Amino acid sequence: MKDIHSRSVFLTLLLxxxxxxxxxxxxxxxxxxxxFGKAAxxxxxxxxxx
Amino acid sequence: xxxxxxxIIQTGWGLLTNAYVKGFLPGGQTLYTGPxxxxxxxxxxxxxxxxxxxxxxxxxxxxxxxxxxxRFPAYVFxxxxxxxxxxxxxxxxxxxxxxxxxxxxxxIPVPIPKxxxxxxxxxxxxxxxxxxxxxxVIGLPLLYRTKYGAGVPFFCKYLCPVGTLQGGVxxxxxxxxxxxxxxxLFRWKMLLLALCLLSSVLIYRPxxxxxxxxxxxxxxxxxxxxIRIRLDNNKCVDCGIxxxxxxMKVDPHKDPDSAECIRCGECMKACPMHxxxxxxxxxxxxxxxx
Ligand code: SF4
Ligand code: SF4
Numbered sequence: 158m159k160d161i162h163s164r165s166v167f168l169t170l171l172l173x174x175x176x177x178x179x180x181x182x183x184x185x186x187x188x189x190x191x192x193f194g195k196a197a198x199x200x201x202x203x204x205x206x207x
Numbered sequence: 208x209x210x211x212x213x214x215i216i217q218t219g220w221g222l223l224t225n226a227y228v229k230g231f232l233p234g235g236q237t238l239y240t241g242p243x244x245x246x247x248x249x250x251x252x253x254x255x256x257x258x259x260x261x262x263x264x265x266x267x268x269x270x271x272x273x274x275x276x277x278r279f280p281a282y283v284f285x286x287x288x289x290x291x292x293x294x295x296x297x298x299x300x301x302x303x304x305x306x307x308x309x310x311x312x313x314x315i316p317v318p319i320p321k322x323x324x325x326x327x328x329x330x331x332x333x334x335x336x337x338x339x340x341x342x343x344v345i346g347l348p349l350l351y352r353t354k355y356g357a358g359v360p361f362f363c364k365y366l367c368p369v370g371t372l373q374g375g376v377x378x379x380x381x382x383x384x385x386x387x388x389x390x391x392l393f394r395w396k397m398l399l400l401a402l403c404l405l406s407s408v409l410i411y412r413p414x415x416x417x418x419x420x421x422x423x424x425x426x427x428x429x430x431x432x433x434i435r436i437r438l439d440n441n442k443c444v445d446c447g448i449x450x451x452x453x454x455m456k457v458d459p460h461k462d463p464d465s466a467e468c469i470r471c472g473e474c475m476k477a478c479p480m481h482x483x484x485x486x487x488x489x490x491x492x493x494x495x496x497x
Pocket of ligand 2: 456458
């Protein structure tokens with residue numbers, strides 16, 4: 158039981174690491190800039206203008 | 208103090224992530240444009256809110272999917288998955304301003320009983336949020352292009368009450384230049400916002416239960432997240448109090464990893480045997496019975 162449990166914690170930690178790497182790679186590919194480009198100006202769709 | 212810890216954290220986080228005071232000054236029409244806007248906050252928080260210091264994760268996801276050169280949204284997806292894998296829907300219970308707002312509205316006393324949606328309606332409705340996530344946040348923003356080649360953030364544009372409240376209402380109040388441009392879309396979104404806020408007085412967190420795509424996304428990680436709710440079966444006496452206090456209609460002593468649990472901890476406070484707790488040891492009754 159303990160084994161299964163520590164294996165699942167290990168797997169989750171591994172997945173977290175993979176997710177962090179993915180976001181770092183995405184940011185390095187310029188995606189964070191795209192997010193900034195959208196977030197730094199008033200979004201007309203969000204506020205309901207169009 | 209400890210009794211209100213969650214409300215204090217929810218409020219503090221909401222204020223902290225919307226602390227750009229200059230944005231609230233009339234006529235300014237300024238948003239915060241510093242480096243923090245590269246990062247997504249973990250809960251629903253419109254980036255067009257005059258005070259917002261970070262980006263909304265659901266808006267950010269659609270913005271990347273809307274780009275002309277389609278690409279996998281690795282940055283936003285990775286950030287959200289990391290948060291979900293770490294704490295699951297704990298974010299909903301502790302760090303989402305719109306969740307807090309709905310909770311506060313539900314605390315308003317009304318002369319009629321609060322609504323208890325029957326299971327056979329409630330259960331199918333809860334699946335709606337997965338449809339919103341897959342169609343309005345991912346599918347259509349990825350596939351649809353206008354004749355000018357632009358993508359459309361369908362969820363933000365046609366549904367999101369968070370954007371209408373934090374962005375729309377504030378921006379329209381603060382900037383008279385925006386007012387002449389208001390049309391049917393704004394009225395539609397205001398109607399949805401009003402419905403959402405009014406129903407929150409009678410139903411506990413209706414947006415979170417039925418619509419929120421972010422809650423839907425985090426819920427996918429509930430069963431494997433690092434931090435989970437642990438039931439100590441040596442202490443549990445099967446009294447069912449935890450189930451009765453849960454406003455999300457979860458039975459934590461049967462399913463502590465339920466996709467609907469927002470990890471608010473109210474069941475833990477109510478348990479007379481202190482059998483429930485947060486733990487990175489996701490062990491629970493059924494497993495330890497084996
Ligand atoms: S379900 Fe959505 S709106 Fe509700 S608390 Fe979670 S992220 Fe916020
Ligand atoms: S099961 Fe407990 S922690 Fe989860 S939503 Fe219900 S009361 Fe909150």
